[in-house]
Amino acid sequence: MAPPKNERNQVFLGSFIHSKKLDELEYLHNTAVCVDKSGKIVAVEAEHDVEKNLDTLYSKLGWDASNVDVHSTKEGQFFFPGFIDTHIHAPQYPNAGIFGKSTLLDWLNTYTFPMEASLKDLTKARRVYGRCVRKTLSHGTTTAAYYATIDVPATNLLADLCLALGQRAFVGRVCMDNPDMAPADYVDESADASLALTRESIAHIRAIDPDYALVSPVLTPRFAPSCTRDSLRQLGALAAETGLPVQTHLSENVREIELVASLFPEADGYAAVYDGFGLLTPRTILAHAVHLSEAEAGLLARRGSKVSHCPCSNSAITSGEARVRWLLDRGVGVGLGTDVSGGYSPSVLEAARLALLVSRHLAMPHQQPGVSDADRERAKLSVEEVLYLATRGGAEVVGLERRVGAFEVGMEFDAQLIGLGLVEEASAGIKENEGQEDGGEDDGNVDVFGWETWEEKVAKWVFNGDDRNTKRVWVKGRLVHTRV
Amino acid sequence: MAPPKNERNQVFLGSFIHSKKLDELEYLHNTAVCVDKSGKIVAVEAEHDVEKNLDTLYSKLGWDASNVDVHSTKEGQFFFPGFIDTHIHAPQYPNAGIFGKSTLLDWLNTYTFPMEASLKDLTKARRVYGRCVRKTLSHGTTTAAYYATIDVPATNLLADLCLALGQRAFVGRVCMDNPDMAPADYVDESADASLALTRESIAHIRAIDPDYALVSPVLTPRFAPSCTRDSLRQLGALAAETGLPVQTHLSENVREIELVASLFPEADGYAAVYDGFGLLTPRTILAHAVHLSEAEAGLLARRGSKVSHCPCSNSAITSGEARVRWLLDRGVGVGLGTDVSGGYSPSVLEAARLALLVSRHLAMPHQQPGVSDADRERAKLSVEEVLYLATRGGAEVVGLERRVGAFEVGMEFDAQLIGLGLVEEASAGIKENEGQEDGGEDDGNVDVFGWETWEEKVAKWVFNGDDRNTKRVWVKGRLVHTRV
Incomplete structure (x- = not known):
């Protein structure tokens, strides 16, 4: 019963937020984080132009494009360390x-x-x-x-x-x-x-x-x-x-x-x-x-x-x-x-x-x-x-400071994908059914109006966020939780 | 734009929990709470035998059974004052x-x-x-x-x-x-x-x-x-x-x-x-x-x-x-x-x-x-x-102590229906997708194992409950919020 491994390399694309030091978060947007089959982060390419550069990235890593899973994110979502x-x-x-x-x-x-x-x-x-x-x-x-x-x-x-x-x-x-x-x-x-x-x-x-x-x-x-x-x-x-x-x-x-x-x-x-x-x-x-x-x-x-x-x-x-x-x-x-x-x-x-x-x-x-x-x-x-x-x-x-806790090359990919709720413009902020309107996702209690800075969005997540905002979770590059 | 009224009388059946005094909750099980068209509570019949006594209740109230909406609850749910x-x-x-x-x-x-x-x-x-x-x-x-x-x-x-x-x-x-x-x-x-x-x-x-x-x-x-x-x-x-x-x-x-x-x-x-x-x-x-x-x-x-x-x-x-x-x-x-x-x-x-x-x-x-x-x-x-x-x-x-806050005759029906999550016996407590398994309800973070007393269930709700546990909300007898 050895720990399961991934069969394929992975690229995660989008916004990544993690701690640079005690009192500073780093915001990496339009970024690609590459994770090999063992779950290790092998590249962090900030301000990456997705369309143009993926092939360049693969060849640098010696990856075969046909053996890579690409994970994109929706607008407003971000990756955060587990x-x-x-x-x-x-x-x-x-x-x-x-x-x-x-x-x-x-x-x-x-x-x-x-x-x-x-x-x-x-x-x-x-x-x-x-x-x-x-x-x-x-x-x-x-x-x-x-x-x-x-x-x-x-x-x-x-x-x-x-x-x-x-x-x-x-x-x-x-x-x-x-x-x-x-x-x-x-x-x-x-x-x-x-x-x-x-x-x-x-x-x-x-x-x-x-x-x-x-x-x-x-x-x-x-x-x-x-x-x-x-x-x-x-x-x-x-x-x-x-x-x-x-x-x-x-x-x-x-x-x-x-x-x-x-x-x-x-x-x-x-x-x-x-x-x-x-x-x-x-x-x-x-x-x-x-x-x-x-x-x-x-x-x-x-x-x-x-x-x-x-x-x-x-x-x-x-x-x-x-x-x-x-x-x-x-x-x-x-x-x-x-x-x-x-x-x-x-x-x-x-x-x-x-x-x-x-x-x-x-x-x-x-x-x-x-x-x-x-x-x-x-x-x-x-x-x-x-x-x-x-x-x-x-x-x-827990003695894992070199292995987990941030998105850095050499660390393992332990991460969560965070999604916050966006309050619609149109319908006067009034939805018939809070939570699962349109049979869609329940984004919980974080309400983003659209004018917030990234720092404010993160503060809103810390104060009103819950498990509904944690859309997916990976450990060592392996997907271990998905919220419908 | 007068406040909307209900067209029909209503009976709410199930468990009702409310404050008797500062340090005491009252637990009313198998209870019927009758609410007239104006939203007022006109009867609270505790330990009511639902099947047998509804007609007796209606005749006591002078209600016509064809003009009554009956709201039953699922097991484990309870009504709480708004x-x-x-x-x-x-x-x-x-x-x-x-x-x-x-x-x-x-x-x-x-x-x-x-x-x-x-x-x-x-x-x-x-x-x-x-x-x-x-x-x-x-x-x-x-x-x-x-x-x-x-x-x-x-x-x-x-x-x-x-x-x-x-x-x-x-x-x-x-x-x-x-x-x-x-x-x-x-x-x-x-x-x-x-x-x-x-x-x-x-x-x-x-x-x-x-x-x-x-x-x-x-x-x-x-x-x-x-x-x-x-x-x-x-x-x-x-x-x-x-x-x-x-x-x-x-x-x-x-x-x-x-x-x-x-x-x-x-x-x-x-x-x-x-x-x-x-x-x-x-x-x-x-x-x-x-x-x-x-x-x-x-x-x-x-x-x-x-x-x-x-x-x-x-x-x-x-x-x-x-x-x-x-x-x-x-x-x-x-x-x-x-x-x-x-x-x-x-x-x-x-x-x-x-x-x-x-x-x-x-x-x-x-x-x-x-x-x-x-x-x-x-x-x-x-x-x-x-x-x-x-x-x-x-x-x-707010000066409404005689009108709202409990389930008492003469008060208005301002209430919420609370549902808590039950951890299944069968599947080892392991569900593939937390939250919306079976495309069903998301009961949030209150996990009831089945051996808890009612007092413990209420404590669990206070500490881990959120809006996912508030299934429906009524004000003055009018349904004003439904969670899917």
């Missing part, structure tokens, strides 16, 4: 939107552990995971860093589904062997058992995708309180032995931080717990990092570990407001996570929107006494910046 | 999502005034207003309190469109006669001119809908800084003379509050400015009220004036976090406003979602030094509470 969800719990997908007024620790016991435990039933797991992967693809998520459950067959099934459906993924069997922090029916038996099961799942993924071309394992200690010292130590050693990425949670909630301090009194702060076991590597993804100290941010920067910012989750379960600018200023890489189902939405676009709004909450007058007006103003993230976090920032967080 | 948008600027609709990093005062000058001024062009106004009314209807907004522009013909056109498209609306010509706070081409010439134009627009609405059965004028001083004392005084007198509702802005932004203090040094606070001119009536809608003092909240409560909470706007343009619980505790009525385009979305459901999230931001640990842990916890709004604000709360704000 989104990268750096933190999502696939088994919690059915709970999206269900959390009441809970915060982290009671939310885990009330909603999360029972749902995760129930996915031992592989029929249920197939239904939930299949839906989750399809749904995130439909929102333009081309790469996802998944937490599965403690169960190996269900974890392996998630990896199989990602491979079959064509989503780039990191799939982690969840390690949790501290019986004081888990229900009796949902806990690893021991540190040794936890490690053995983790190795089993790694072996499965290596068997189905030997080069981790699409799907990779990721070591996944749930969070410090869930794991014994022995388990954390063994996982740190496994990270060193295999070079595999690591994902876990850090400093999400004030009560959780107090709990960590009581469980690991020897460590100088939450981040230091992981560091003590060799779990802060340049390939470590730390979800949340809301309440970090200066010393902890410095430690992350030195280790090269990255942060997955999850604004929907942090707002919904009242965890706090992560200081993204503050982290970036300290040299810590940041991407976005949906954190389903602490986060209510599987959409990275929603996470980008909320990242911008949360940064405004940090900029409000009463916030953080002691922070200067200028620093509060700087906390605000722009549309350009949250789109960077959703693409290149996320790529850096 | 949403009430207590604050929306129709002319700003094309700017939704466009605000950069601006805050109130620069946002007005950069984005808002130029767009509003341009709608003097009635062709453009028709396109924008038509789209705005259609779009808000498609999101389930059955009542909207609109700000138009200073231009009378364009304002009258908005009223005409609401009447023709069947949306219950308050339509206000914007009064702004302070030349220091407006562009030279977008300002009333004088206080007298401002009042005369306002009377013109009132006369037009009285001509098209004499009883204000569907569309009503509303006195609309933009906000204190936009108006001279003379203008505010005349508008206060007009409110007393006509008994018409009033809408304006209050205490949105810290700089704005400083500006008001400098312009009206004689008043003891922002709310007192309006009170001094007789503009705080029981029919006054005050948008935002983010930074009120105890004295101001007390003044609003004594006057019976109400607050339109606009969480999307307050977050997006960094105004602050309005303390809804604090206002309710002080006896001030609160509803929700989208505040397009300070708010980025025309959806009241999005405003409800954001109201819940903003209340979480108020509950975060570092917030508001001096507020106790218990009070912070109390600040959180539940799913039930934000849905109350979106319906009954809004009805109270």
